[in-house]
Amino acid sequence: MNYADNLLAIETRIAAACQRVGRSRKSVELLAVSKGQPPQAIRALSEEGLILFGENKVQEAKAKISSCPSHLKWHMIGHLQSNKCRDAVMLFDFIQGVDGFELAQELEKWAQKLGRTKKVFLEVNVGGEGSKYGLAPADVVPTLLRVNDLPHLEVHGLMTIAPYSPDPEQARKFFRKMHECKSACEVALGVPLPHLSMGMSGDFEVAIEEGATLIRIGTALFGPRSITKTLNEFRSQELD
Ligand SMILES: *Cc1c(COP(=O)(O)O)cnc(C)c1O
Numbered sequence: 001m002n003y004a005d006n007l008l009a010i011e012t013r014i015a016a017a018c019q020r021v022g023r024s025r026k027s028v029e030l031l032a033v034s035k036g037q038p039p040q041a042i043r044a045l046s047e048e049g050l051i052l053f054g055e056n057k058v059q060e061a062k063a064k065i066s067s068c069p070s071h072l073k074w075h076m077i078g079h080l081q082s083n084k085c086r087d088a089v090m091l092f093d094f095i096q097g098v099d100g101f102e103l104a105q106e107l108e109k110w111a112q113k114l115g116r117t118k119k120v121f122l123e124v125n126v127g128g129e130g131s132k133y134g135l136a137p138a139d140v141v142p143t144l145l146r147v148n149d150l151p152h153l154e155v156h157g158l159m160t161i162a163p164y165s166p167d168p169e170q171a172r173k174f175f176r177k178m179h180e181c182k183s184a185c186e187v188a189l190g191v192p193l194p195h196l197s198m199g200m201s202g203d204f205e206v207a208i209e210e211g212a213t214l215i216r217i218g219t220a221l222f223g224p225r226s227i228t229k230t231l232n233e234f235r236s237q238e239l240d
Pocket of ligand 1 (some may be wrong): 035056077078159200201202216217219
């Protein structure tokens, strides 16, 4: 896998999407989604200058993060169970995927115990799909105001996974709705929210055109993933 070439191709597409809508390239951050990828691949991309990495399972992150360069910043992008909150607060710099006040309270409890402040993103189920986690758009502002009152959590933005379609144009209306949702949050809070996390390998250009500030790219950077294979490889290396 030539990670440098993959990154260059993605960078070119990000720059073109920014240019189409008159945005600065600096207004979009690239989060490399490293779930199902071994630490060697993460190191290779970090050597190309990437700093932000995302994992969707606490267990997998625990096995990998300590063997990755220490200057990297880690985002939890998956669904978080309340019994994993302690580890998540320990391991991750940012926790996306906060989909309810109860989960926020559990994170608050551990952030307080561990003496940290955590940056979190509220996850929005923008397509209203039964198969997805996330707040209904109408619940975002009320939840945001409650989470924002928790002293050890800082709401850093909103995140969503748009309903899947092979045609990225189909995601545009959902991304647009997320942008409106972010604006409503900013009105309610009276301050800007730093991030709108949306757009993946298949739809990130449309997401940028609709206001994404953080795009989460996995396969287009790393190539296909194989969680069990990579974890087993990783474990056998640890035993060597
Ligand atoms: C896996 C994943 C991604 C990246 O998906 P790709 O299609 O591989 O780019 C982004 N966001 C979340 C929440 C994910 O779980």
